[in-house]
Amino acid sequence: MAKQTGIIKLKGTIGGISFYKTSDGHLAREKGGVDKSRIANDPAFQRTRENGSEFGRAGKGGKVLRNAIRILLQNAKDKRVVSRLTTDLLKVVKTDTTNARGLRTIQDGVMSSLEGFEFNLNGKLGSTLFAPFSTTYERASGDVSIDLAAFAPTVRIAAPSGTTHFKVVGGAAELDFENEASSFENDETAILPYNSANTAAISLTMTAPANST
Secondary structure (H helix, E strand, O other), rough: OOEHHHHHHHHEEEEEEEEEEEEOOOEEEEOOOOOOOHHHHHHHHHHHHHHHHHHHHHHHHHHHHHHHHHHHHHHOOOOHHHHHHHHHHHHOOOHHHHHHOOOOEEEEEEHHHHOOOOOOOOOHHHHOOOOOEEEEOOOOEEEEEEEOOOOOOHHHHHOOOOOEEEEEEEEEEEEOOOOOOEEEEEEEEEOOOOOOOOOOOOOEEEEOOOOOO
């Protein structure tokens, strides 16, 4: 892969070279590769087909997850979140010890590896909110809570210059990767002043379906 420089940027194909634009700028690469029908049928490409199948499941799973919490992502500006999430979900797929290679799934993998995933590298939670918080989830009832002790916003929140107010938003989602479905519920505080006075204790509560798998 090569990067185009100069005033004139090309798009399309010339002499076997494809020119195209990405978020990283204008790039160029040589056309080529193995015929699609050969990959689909040749026994020599069995491992390629297995990898492609599992990568596809990871990609679809990422879409299910992003769609479920879309309300929480609407202000996030991270162009690489799709690829990063797919990469991490593929790691989850590879932890599936129930199914054979090529048939491994997200739901049979170890989901705990997603804990701490940042949906916005340009505004990481850990470098924005410095107030300690705790989360609880009761699977039997479906009750989910996020609790923060009282804190001084100007001390505990790294906000852009000129900030006058803020709010804290949380959400809980039930994800059905097999059927590409989900449910979601969120809660949020009122709009609070961004100053040095302590807030009241904050408790966000959501309810997911009871006894969900």
